[in-house]
Amino acid sequence: MLKKIKLQNWKAHKQSEYEFKPGTNVIIGQMGAGKSSILQAISYAIFGTFSELKSKEIKVSDLPTRGLDGVISEVNLSLHPSDVEYQISRTIKNGITSEAIVRNSSGQLLAGTNSMQVTDFLAEKLGLDEDVFLRTAYARQNDIDMFLRLSPGDRKSKLDELMGLQKFEIARRNTIKLANQIAAKRDAQATFLGNFDFQKSRNDIETLAADILELKQEKVDLSLKLAEVEKRKAELNLKTRTLRIQLDNYNRMVERRELYRKQLEEISSKVSSEPDESLDSVRLRLNEITLRIEEVRRAKQHSRDDLERGRNSALEIEKSYGGLEEKNSELLISLKDIDESKFEIDKLEKFGDITSLDLRLSEIEKIVDATLESKNQMVGEIGVLRGHLQELESVDGACPVCSTRLEQVTKDVLIQERRGKIAELKETITQLENKVEDLRTEKFSLTKSLERQKLLQQKIEKDSELRKKERDIAIKLSELRGRRAALTDGFSQISTRAENLDKEIENLESERRQLDEKKQVLELKNQKYKLARDLEVIEKSIVGINVNAKSVESAEEQYRGIIQELEKILSRQRSSEFLIEEKEKRFRDLNERQEQFTDIEKEVEYLGDKIDFLHQFKNALLAAQETLRKELITAVNEVMGNIWNSIYPYDRWTSVRLDVTDSDYVLQLREYEGEWLNVAGYASGGERIIASLALRIAFTKILTPQLNVLILDEPTHNMDDKAIATFVEVLQNDLSSFLDQIFIITHNEKLAEAGNNVIRL
Numbered sequence: 151m152l153k154k155i156k157l158q159n160w161k162a163h164k165q166s167e168y169e170f171k172p173g174t175n176v177i178i179g180q181m182g183a184g185k186s187s188i189l190q191a192i193s194y195a196i197f198g199t200f201s202e203l204k205s206k207e208i209k210v211s212d213l214p215t216r217g218l219d220g221v222i223s224e225v226n227l228s229l230h231p232s233d234v235e236y237q238i239s240r241t242i243k244n245g246i247t248s249e250a251i252v253r254n255s256s257g258q259l260l261a262g263t264n265s266m267q268v269t270d271f272l273a274e275k276l277g278l279d280e281d282v283f284l285r286t287a288y289a290r291q292n293d294i295d296m297f298l299r300l301s302p303g304d305r306k307s308k309l310d311e312l313m314g315l316q317k318f319e320i321a322r323r324n325t326i327k328l329a330n331q332i333a334a335k336r337d338a339q340a341t342f343l344g345n346f347d348f349q350k351s352r353n354d355i356e357t358l359a360a361d362i363l364e365l366k367q368e369k370v371d372l373s374l375k376l377a378e379v380e381k382r383k384a385e386l387n388l389k390t391r392t393l394r395i396q397l398d399n400y401n402r403m404v405e406r407r408e409l410y411r412k413q414l415e416e417i418s419s420k421v422s423s424e425p426d427e428s429l430d431s432v433r434l435r436l437n438e439i440t441l442r443i444e445e446v447r448r449a450k451q452h453s454r455d456d457l458e459r460g461r462n463s464a465l466e467i468e469k470s471y472g473g474l475e476e477k478n479s480e481l482l483i484s485l486k487d488i489d490e491s492k493f494e495i496d497k498l499e500k501f502g503d504i505t506s507l508d509l510r511l512s513e514i515e516k517i518v519d520a521t522l523e524s525k526n527q528m529v530g531e532i533g534v535l536r537g538h539l540q541e542l543e544s545v546d547g548a549c550p551v552c553s554t555r556l557e558q559v560t561k562d563v564l565i566q567e568r569r570g571k572i573a574e575l576k577e578t579i580t581q582l583e584n585k586v587e588d589l590r591t592e593k594f595s596l597t598k599s600l601e602r603q604k605l606l607q608q609k610i611e612k613d614s615e616l617r618k619k620e621r622d623i624a625i626k627l628s629e630l631r632g633r634r635a636a637l638t639d640g641f642s643q644i645s646t647r648a649e650n651l652d653k654e655i656e657n658l659e660s661e662r663r664q665l666d667e668k669k670q671v672l673e674l675k676n677q678k679y680k681l682a683r684d685l686e687v688i689e690k691s692i693v694g695i696n697v698n699a700k701s702v703e704s705a706e707e708q709y710r711g712i713i714q715e716l717e718k719i720l721s722r723q724r725s726s727e728f729l730i731e732e733k734e735k736r737f738r739d740l741n742e743r744q745e746q747f748t749d750i751e752k753e754v755e756y757l758g759d760k761i762d763f764l765h766q767f768k769n770a771l772l773a774a775q776e777t778l779r780k781e782l783i784t785a786v787n788e789v790m791g792n793i794w795n796s797i798y799p800y801d802r803w804t805s806v807r808l809d810v811t812d813s814d815y816v817l818q819l820r821e822y823e824g825e826w827l828n829v830a831g832y833a834s835g836g837e838r839i840i841a842s843l844a845l846r847i848a849f850t851k852i853l854t855p856q857l858n859v860l861i862l863d864e865p866t867h868n869m870d871d872k873a874i875a876t877f878v879e880v881l882q883n884d885l886s887s888f889l890d891q892i893f894i895i896t897h898n899e900k901l902a903e904a905g906n907n908v909i910r911l
Contacts, residue, residue: 151890152192152859153228153235159215160223161187171907174881174892178902179911185895186291188909189861192893193288195227195238197280198247198269201290204280211245231276231856238272240265276856283857286849291863291895295842298830302814309815313782313853318775322768329764336757339750352744358737365730372723379716386709393702400692407688436665443658450651457644464637471630478623481616488613491606498603507600514593518586525582528575535575539568782852783808789848789888796884798840799876803833806841817841835868843877851888858890866898878904 152170157163162184177185193200194213202208214223223242228235235255241248251262252271261271273279285296285308297305310319502510542565787807794806803819807826810816818826819833819841829841843865850860866874881904885892894901902908 151230152893153230155188155191155195155228156224156226157188157191158224159221160191160225161213161215163187164215168909169907170891170893172890173906174885174894174904175907175909176894176896176902176905177909177911178896178899180897183911185897185911186863189288189290189863189893189895191225192227192861193284195225195240196229196272196276197283198240198250198265199280199284201284201288201293204284209245210242210247213242234275236260236272236275238268240268276854278854278857282853286846287854287857287859288861289846289863289865292867294846294862294865294867295838297815297845298817298838298842306814310779313779318771318778322771322775325764325768325771329761329768332757332761332764336754336761339754339757355737355740355744358733358740362730362733362737365726365733369723369726369730372719372726376716376719376723379712379719383709383712383716386705386712390702390705390709393705397699397702403688403692407685407692411685432665432669436662436669439658439662439665443655443662446651446655446658450648450655453644453648453651457641457648460637460640460644464634467630467634467637471627471634474623474627474630478620478627481620481623484616485613485620488609488616491609495603495606495610498599498606502596502599504600504603504607507596507603511593511596511600514589514596518589518593521582521586521589525579525586528579528582532572532575532579535568535572539565539572542568779810783810785852786845786848789851790844793844793847793880793884793888796880797844797877798837799872803837806844808845817845836870836873839865839868840873840877847885847888859893860889860891861893863895864897865894866896866901874898874900877901881905 151172154167154169157166160166162182166184166188168188177188179185190200190202194203203210214221225238225240227238229238230236237253237255237257238251239253240250243249247265249263250265250268252260252268254260261268269280289296297309300308542561790806790808795804798806801822804822805820806829807818807820808815809818809826817829819829819837820826829838833841843862846862847860850858866877869877878900881892881894881901894905896902
């Protein structure tokens with residue numbers, strides 16, 4: 151049961167709250183008052199949608215109250231389907247459902263905040279599908295007889311879907327489709343099996359097994375032979391390498407012998423006489439001279455470093471000296487400017503010092519203000535006099551002030567007096583303006599003199615500071631001149647020392663060159679003795695070597711032959727391994743293929759059993775579908791039959807039923823004589839509506855038992871007054887035994903009489 155709904159910024163409702171009661175709730179009001187939007191809000195709260203939204207006649211962004219930018223719309227519904235109460239809230243922000251929540255009566259969160267979570271939760275708890283609700287329990291305006299307007303095929307499909315029978319049809323079609331797919335798979339595999347020769351496959355497997363065994367034995371034999379050849383190869387390799395090493399040693403010794411002989415001849419030609427010193431004494435003396443040269447060079451480098459440092463210091467002194475001289479020149483210019491400022495300020499103070507000028511300027515400002523105030527008063531007085539003058543000139547016979555009779559002579563006198571007064575005031579104003587101009591000229595001159603004196607005074611105040619800086623700079627300049635003179639003397643001494651060091655290095659280098667020449671001669675002499683000894687040793691070694699190129703070539707030829715034999719064995723071994731691998735792979739493939747075809751035989755048999763089962767299942771689905779359809783139609787017809795006599799006010803039709811054919815559901819009425827006729831062909835517009843109402847009440851009762859609510863928007867369309875009166879009576883007395891709540895939207899005041907709860911908009 152629906153208990154209460156709150157609407158905020160929902161279509162025509164800015165802030166609305168409505169209580170609902172068991173029985174009939176009538177919502178009545180003029181067009182555009184927001185009646186239908188209340189029922190739309192109920193559907194939106196439960197399912198997140200309603201008929202117009204689902205059919206895309208409107209969008210979610212159309213639901214917030216128009217004319218309010220950036221508003222948040224909210225729907226809150228209190229739902230009490232059984233012993234549990236649900237508080238449902240959905241919020242629309244920026245044109246979409248931003249939040250949805252379900253709470254119990256204690257405020258505990260049951261679902262949310264995702265909109266789909268809330269919809270799924272309520273669908274499960276209510277056992278209600280939104281399509282069933284929107285097509286049965288929710289009848290919007292002009293849609294009560296919707297089932298009659300559908301084509302036969304659509305009507306059969308829609309009603310089967312509402313009653314859940316479409317699931318059986320879908321399952322039956324899927325069963326047939328699956329059976330056909332399995333049959334196609336079985337036939338394809340059976341055809342595949344027919345093309346396979348099991349006996350040939352077994353013969354091939356036996357032949358491959360024998361070949362593999364023979365190849366493996368050959369592989370073992372080759373391995374033994376390979377070991378023998380590898381041993382011979384190692385022996386020949388050692389022999390060949392030994393002979394080659396001996397031959398190489400012989401050739402190198404012959405080359406060295408010739409080289410040593412040539413070197414001895416060259417050395418003998420260079421060493422013509424015996425030096426008078428030993429090699430060791432020459433080397434010792436050479437080392438001493440080299441060390442001395444390094445010491446002198448380091449001393450020379452130190453002198454250069456001292457000279458460079460002195461030059462850098464001199465450069466710094468020159469830079470500092472130049473900077474101080476520049477600052478001194480600037481100070482002298484500034485001091486001269488200060489002296490000129492003192493002279494100028496003495497001249498200016500003859501016309502008044504800063505204090506007296508300030509006092510005079512303040513006095514001038516006061517005089518100017520007072521003069522301008524007097525001028526403004528006179529201007530105001532002139533305005534008053536001109537007003538009086540205009541009044542006097544315009545009146546005829548009576549005073550505009552006291553209303554007494556005014557003679558022309560008196561009037562002329564008064565006019566003349568006021569004109570004279572105005573001329574006098576104007577002259578005074580001119581004098582005041584001239585005075586103000588003179589004062590302003592004086593003020594300008596005095597201000598200029600005052601500003602110049604202040605500026606000069608600021609310069610003079612820096613006199614002592616600048617003179618102190620001048621003295622400091624003079625002291626620093628004197629110090630820098632002393633340092634510069636000292637550096638000049640140092641430069642002269644360093645230059646003299648560097649020249650002496652250069653001469654000493656030159657003498658030492660000459661002596662070192664002479665010693666180098668002696669050293670080379672002595673080293674050649676020692677080398678000559680050593681070469682003679684080495685040559686003697688080499689000649690003795692050459693005599694002891696017994697090897698020649700022919701014996702080496704013979705050994706290498708045998709080694710190459712054994713390598714070729716080894717390559718042949720390895721090639722044959724690789725070929726055997728490849729053949730074994732290929733035949734084993736083919737052997738496995740044949741075995742796997744035979745096993746695969748055996749499995750296919752079993753699968754073909756299994757698929758046949760599965761097809762038989764699916765045919766049985768299809769027949770069971772058809773039987774279950776027909777049984778459930780009959781039970782549902784029987785229940786629907788029972789409810790319609792019970793309500794028909796109450797809701798139909800005439801005698802022409804005695805009952806109503808829903809009949810089913812192979813391709814359609816047909817709503818029929820029974821004549822008094824007992825014949826059943828189709829509503830679509832024989833009933834009037836009002837009778838169609840009454841029959842459709844009976845069908846919707848029955849569907850609501852049978853298909854939505856958890857909610858048990860019927861929503862009707864303008865249900866009396868095409869009904870005459872008697873039918874409406876009967877409908878009102880049924881709402882008051884009979885429908886409560888079928889449904890918990892009925893919601894009716896109308897602008898017909900007669901229907902308000904039927905309401906247990908009337909909401910007026």
